[in-house]
Each structure stands twice: as structure tokens, then as C-alpha cells.
Amino acid sequence: MLHKRLRLIAVPVAALALPLTVAAGFPAHAAGAAPSGKAAATTAPCLADATTLLGDLDGDGHRDKISNPGLTGTKMTIQWGTANGSFGPKQAVSALLGAKKGEVATAAVADFQRDGKLDMVVNLVTPADGDDPSTARVADYRPGPLKRTNLSSAKSRHLDIGDHGEAQQLRIANYGGDAYPDLAIRNNAGDGTLDRDVRLTNPRSGPGNYDYDLQVKYGEFGTTSEPPAMPVDGWKHFYKPCS
Numbered sequence: 001m002l003h004k005r006l007r008l009i010a011v012p013v014a015a016l017a018l019p020l021t022v023a024a025g026f027p028a029h030a031a032g033a034a035p036s037g038k039a040a041a042t043t044a045p046c047l048a049d050a051t052t053l054l055g056d057l058d059g060d061g062h063r064d065k066i067s068n069p070g071l072t073g074t075k076m077t078i079q080w081g082t083a084n085g086s087f088g089p090k091q092a093v094s095a096l097l098g099a100k101k102g103e104v105a106t107a108a109v110a111d112f113q114r115d116g117k118l119d120m121v122v123n124l125v126t127p128a129d130g131d132d133p134s135t136a137r138v139a140d141y142r143p144g145p146l147k148r149t150n151l152s153s154a155k156s157r158h159l160d161i162g163d164h165g166e167a168q169q170l171r172i173a174n175y176g177g178d179a180y181p182d183l184a185i186r187n188n189a190g191d192g193t194l195d196r197d198v199r200l201t202n203p204r205s206g207p208g209n210y211d212y213d214l215q216v217k218y219g220e221f222g223t224t225s226e227p228p229a230m231p232v233d234g235w236k237h238f239y240k241p242c243s
Contacts, residue, residue, distance in 0.1 A: 043056040043061060043062070043063055045238075046240055046242035048065070048241075050071075050235075051067060052066065053068070053118075053235055054242055055111070056144070057120070057145065058144075058148050059145025060081075060145075062081035062082060062083060062085075065078070066078055066109050066118075073106040073169055074104060074105070074106050077090040077092055078096065093105055093107050096151045097124060098150060100124075104168075105122065105124050106169060108170035109172075111181070112141075112206045112207060113143065113180070113203060113204070113205075114180060117144035117145055119142060120146060120153075121161070121183060124136060124139075125137060125167065128166055128190075131192070141206045143206060159199070159207060159209075164189075164210055165197070167185050167187055168186045168188055168194075169185065170183065170184075170185055171184045171234055174231075174238070175200055176201070179238070180203055181234065183199040183207045184234070185199070193223060194224055195220070195222070196219050196222070196228035198215060
């Protein structure tokens with residue numbers, strides 16, 4: 001009888017040991033462990049200098065280099081990052097966007113929705129040769145990640161920056177006083193008029209459409225001889241220097 005009692009006790013002990021052994025064989029993430037956050041920290045946007053932003057544009061987990069001479073958005077270049085921390089050759093945003101002969105490409109880059117992915121606003125237009133402004137051929141908000149080949153986005157949508165005049169510059173700005181980057185547009189409204197148009201960011205959807213009240217509050221009107229002031233420290237409001 002004693003022998004049988006010992007066998008009855010041994011069976012449940014072995015059964016209890018089995019799930020413990022199986023659970024120990026799973027990878028840590030399958031057992032419910034939270035990500036360390038190290039990858040997010042290494043790709044977080046930061047400023048290499050006043051006109052150069054480092055951050056992940058294509059979603060590969062490596063920082064890319066976005067250079068924006070003069071902060072106007074008209075001469076922007078991208079150098080794609082590599083696994084060893086180096087950067088590839090400069091590529092003009094105008095070429096990546098497929099700008100046609102005579103067109104001017106303008107772009108602005110920021111993490112507009114603060115989801116950890118850099119986004120881009122793009123505008124392609126042939127400058128007007130008269131008093132009336134030209135209409136943009138392309139005017140998009142392109143949430144990241146973007147394709148390296150043509151800067152396209154799976155969630156791209158039309159943005160009305162090309163519908164209310166001819167966008168000449170795109171700049172990052174801080175109008176709402178919150179954590180979300182906004183957009184400033186130097187806009188040729190026609191007949192020698194230059195405006196500073198604004199698009200404030202909606203946290204859920206990115207830069208919004210034209211709003212008259214916001215334009216009155218944050219915009220500015222000027223002329224070709226006295227153009228409106230444009231922000232020069234937009235990136236600095238949202239990104240710290242790279243360590």
C-alpha cells in the first residue's frame with residue numbers, strides 16, 4: 001500500500017513540472033515581456049545642427065539624415081542610414097519625388113503625429129510666370145514610414161497647401177504651443193502678394209486644412225518686396241541636439 005501511495009503522489013508532481021518546462025522554452029517576448037525601448041531611443045529624431053535632422057524616415061530602425069539648407073524646404077536632401085551608423089550618398093528630395101522639368105519641389109519633415117515615425121509634407125509646382133499663382137501638381141501629407149525609392153507613403157493624403165495659392169516655402173513651426181509640430185507656408189497669393197499661411201496639426205491626422213480664424217491669428221500678409229517673416233527655429237522647438 002505504501003508503494004502505491006508514493007506512485008500516486010509522483011504523478012501530479014510530474015504533471016506540474018511539464019508546463020513549467022514548456023514555458024521556460026518560449027522566447028521572452030512570447031512570455032509577455034515588454035520591449036526594452038532601446039530601439040526607439042536610438043531612432044528618436046534629434047538635431048545634428050540647425051539645418052540637419054536625424055531620424056528614421058523609412059522605418060528600417062536606422063536614423064536617416066535630412067539636410068534642409070536655409071530651412072526653406074526647397075533644397076532638401078536625404079542620406080539613408082545604415083546598420084553601422086553611417087549614411088549613404090545625398091539624394092535630392094526633388095529627384096526622389098519625381099519633379100518634372102521646371103517644377104520646384106518643397107518639403108517639410110517632422111514627426112507631426114508624435115508616433116515615433118518621421119512624416120513629410122511635399123509640394124510640386126511650376127512657378128507662375130504672371131500675376132496668377134500656379135496650382136500644385138502634387139500637395140501631400142505623407143505619414144511615415146516612406147519608401148526610399150520615391151518617398152511615397154501607404155497613408156498619403158492630399159493637403160490643401162497647393163489649393164490656396166502657390167507654395168514657395170514649407171517650414172516647421174510651433175503655433176499651437178503644444179507638442180505637435182505645425183506648418184508654415186510662404187504662399188504666392190497672386191498680384192504681388194505673399195502670405196504666411198499656417199496649418200496647425202491635429203494629433204490624430206497630422207496637418208489640417210486652411211482655417212480662416214487660425215490664419216488671422218497666426219498668419220501674416222506681405223508683398224514680394226516685403227515678404228512675411230518665416231519661422232527659423234521650428235525644429236528646435238521639438239527636437240534636442242544629438243548627443
